[in-house]
Amino acid sequence: MGGKLLRIAVAVGLTAAVLYYSHPAQILSATAGAQWRWLLAALGLVLVDRTLMAIRWIDLLVALAPGSRPPLGSVLRVFFTSSFVSNFVPSVASDLYRAYALSQYDVHLAESTASVLMDRALGVLSVVIVAAAALPFAPSIAGMKVMVATIGVLFALCAIAAVVIFSERAAEIVRASARLVPLRVLHKVTDALTDAVRRYADHHAEMVRVLVLSVLVQVIRVIQAWCLGLALGLHLAAWTWFVFVPIIVFVMQIPVSINGIGTTQAAFAWAFVPRGAPPPAVFALSVLFLALGIVGTLPGGLLYAWGPAAPAPSALRRAGEPGQPPSENPRA
DSSP: OHHHHHHHHHHHHHHHHHHHHTOHHHHHHHHHTSOHHHHHHHHHHHHHHHHHHHHHHHHHGGGSOTTOOOOHHHHHHHHHHHHHHTTTSOHHHHHHHHHHHHHTTSOOHHHHHHHHHHHHHHHHHHHHHHHHHHGGGSOSOTTHHHHHHHHHHHHHHHHHHHHHHHOHHHHHHHHHHHHTSOOHHHHHHHHHHHHHHHGGGGOHHHHHHHHHHHHHHHHHHHHHHHHHHHHTTOOOOHHHHHHHHHHHHHHHHSTTSSTTTTHHHHHHHHHHGGGTOOHHHHHHHHHHHHHHHHHHHHHHHHHHHHSOOOOOOOHHHHHTOTTOOOOOOOOO
């Protein structure tokens, strides 16, 4: 009982803190004259994109060792609680939390980490696809070279990840590079993580399905921002939203601030003010877009506060010794 009360207190306290630092007075000011039907439409789309993101990660668990996949309810709890945690820490830390939380269900830590890395990599690739598809429809604008260069860098990172997955030679180069550092733990971690990532080379259908879902999530986020813009009276060309919002979403994930506070406002101003949008409305849009993401994570806060505590990892899996009997957890 004491543990549950502590989790409730932590969940409520953290949520209150992040809402405070998200400038609630400015959120209320922004929504005072907004058209509520567009705000409600954006809110409804949040439920859709969170559902698709959960399905996406569930698909990626196909590469776990046979018999080690936790029940569906446990997987969903890990996903939504990690989404809630992302409000209070940089994105990298929330990814690490998700990988660790899944490993508490007798999943090898390297495999859970690989699933999170693949989820992140395919998400970045979806940003590239949506933004690149919209660029041909954009007129000549200031900063176009920067846009193209940014998309090119993101595509190159995705290409490198793909090479490691589908090429044993590239994977061996990664392993050999790690061995240049005289640290045995690093060698073991690199070997285990590279092997776990390489398993996705045998799951083409799942990879394609996850990529399609990732692109759909990006499109939905663009429509969310468009709905918020309409609520605030911002009427910009469609290409503006499809070119800039995916890159703004990527900027929000860069681990230089908590929950993208500050970087979100800067990214929206960089994207929309030069397009003729009034700075006050753009700031309001950035605050509402950030608040929308917070609302989408609140179910994870409820699961964290009221749900059962995650089981402790078994001594068998903690030891990580080969040749041990497989986990008896049912597959989701």
